[in-house]
Amino acid sequence: MSLFDKFKEGLSKTRLAVTEGFNRVAASLGVYDEDFLDELEMILIQADAGVQVATKLTDSIRERVRREGKVDRGYVLETLKRDMLEILETKPFQPDFKQLNVVFVLGVNGTGKTTTAAKIAALYQRQGIKTMLAAADTFRAAAIEQLQTWGERTNVPVISNTLGSDPAAVVFDAMQSAKARNVKLLIIDTAGRLHNKPNLMNEMEKMHRVAAREGEEAGAVIHNFLVLDATTGQNAVIQARAFNEVTSLDGLIITKLDGNAKGGIALAVVDDTGIPLVYAGLGEGIDDLAPFDAELFVDSLLPD
Numbered sequence: 001m002s003l004f005d006k007f008k009e010g011l012s013k014t015r016l017a018v019t020e021g022f023n024r025v026a027a028s029l030g031v032y033d034e035d036f037l038d039e040l041e042m043i044l045i046q047a048d049a050g051v052q053v054a055t056k057l058t059d060s061i062r063e064r065v066r067r068e069g070k071v072d073r074g075y076v077l078e079t080l081k082r083d084m085l086e087i088l089e090t091k092p093f094q095p096d097f098k099q100l101n102v103v104f105v106l107g108v109n110g111t112g113k114t115t116t117a118a119k120i121a122a123l124y125q126r127q128g129i130k131t132m133l134a135a136a137d138t139f140r141a142a143a144i145e146q147l148q149t150w151g152e153r154t155n156v157p158v159i160s161n162t163l164g165s166d167p168a169a170v171v172f173d174a175m176q177s178a179k180a181r182n183v184k185l186l187i188i189d190t191a192g193r194l195h196n197k198p199n200l201m202n203e204m205e206k207m208h209r210v211a212a213r214e215g216e217e218a219g220a221v222i223h224n225f226l227v228l229d230a231t232t233g234q235n236a237v238i239q240a241r242a243f244n245e246v247t248s249l250d251g252l253i254i255t256k257l258d259g260n261a262k263g264g265i266a267l268a269v270v271d272d273t274g275i276p277l278v279y280a281g282l283g284e285g286i287d288d289l290a291p292f293d294a295e296l297f298v299d300s301l302l303p304d
């Protein structure tokens with residue numbers, strides 16, 4: 001399956017809502033005028049693009065409509081695409097594998113962190129990059145087993161400790177092991193944490209300190225990815241803001257884009273935070289993760 005087909009299939013519900021809405025309104029009004037733009041704004045809001053983005057996207061077309069009374073379909077779609085791409089301007093995750101890269105997978109409960117950690121590991125392991133996983137969610141018994149199961153299935157070693165142990169100690173062990181085995185990509189799965197719980201945020205800082213200290217000599221590069229669940233809608237924007245205040249985020253991953261019509265949230269979070277999207281979760285399977293591609297994303301969303 002091509003990456004475009006993957007996006008199209010994963011985003012099919014959002015695509016259906018946006019495309020059908022667009023075509024229905026166009027057919028009933030028969031013209032692309034100010035009324036059409038009001039309706040389009042609603043369609044974008046319903047797809048969870050957020051009020052700010054919906055207004056921004058339609059206002060840029062509105063200016064020309066005000067001057068000329070109406071515009072044609074081609075102009076609407078071209079302008080939408082151009083402006084969406086401008087919002088989504090991305091910075092793909094292309095680490096230098098000459099040294100060790102440490103990826104922290106962060107986020108609130110249940111967003112898809114563990115699954116995403118395993119998916120990223122599988123993606124690079126398959127490309128021949130020496131990869132390792134660390135189970136730094138020592139809070140939930142099932143979390144450690146869940147990661148170990150993924151590790152076995154994908155042939156990626158998993159560093160773990162016992163339930164209730166200090167997650168920073170797991171990070172320490174994983175850093176030693178990664179350096180000893182010449183690992184190039186260490187992915188650290190972390191416990192779900194709420195941004196308004198100081199002790200959990202302190203725990204995160206401690207993990208970061210340990211990784212930075214243990215990685216310094218080896219020139220390790222640390223990346224912080226925040227996993228957001230598309231089904232939470234606009235709350236994802238608040239989560240991204242809050243995590244970014246405490247730790248500097250290098251990338252966002254939006255999961256569960258499949259199965260719902262809320263794909264517009266990608267536009268809302270990037271517009272609000274300016275943090276690039278690095279991956280999109282498009283299903284529960286190990287291969288259902290795609291490097292985020294703004295062009296494919298936008299083409300998957302808009303009518304042809």
Ligand SMILES: Nc1nc2c(ncn2[C@@H]2O[C@H](COP(=O)(O)OP(=O)(O)OP(=O)(O)O)[C@@H](O)[C@H]2O)c(=O)[nH]1
Binds near residue numbers: 108
């Ligand atoms: N449909 C779909 N489901 C997903 C995706 N990513 C994760 N999931 C599902 O979401 C559920 C939660 O995933 P986990 O990876 O356990 O989430 P987590 O953030 O590690 O959860 P906690 O450790 O409890 O905070 C699982 O049932 C996953 O299969 C995705 O992209 N699409």
Ligand SMILES: [Mg+2]
Binds near residue numbers: 114115
């Ligand atoms: Mg987990």
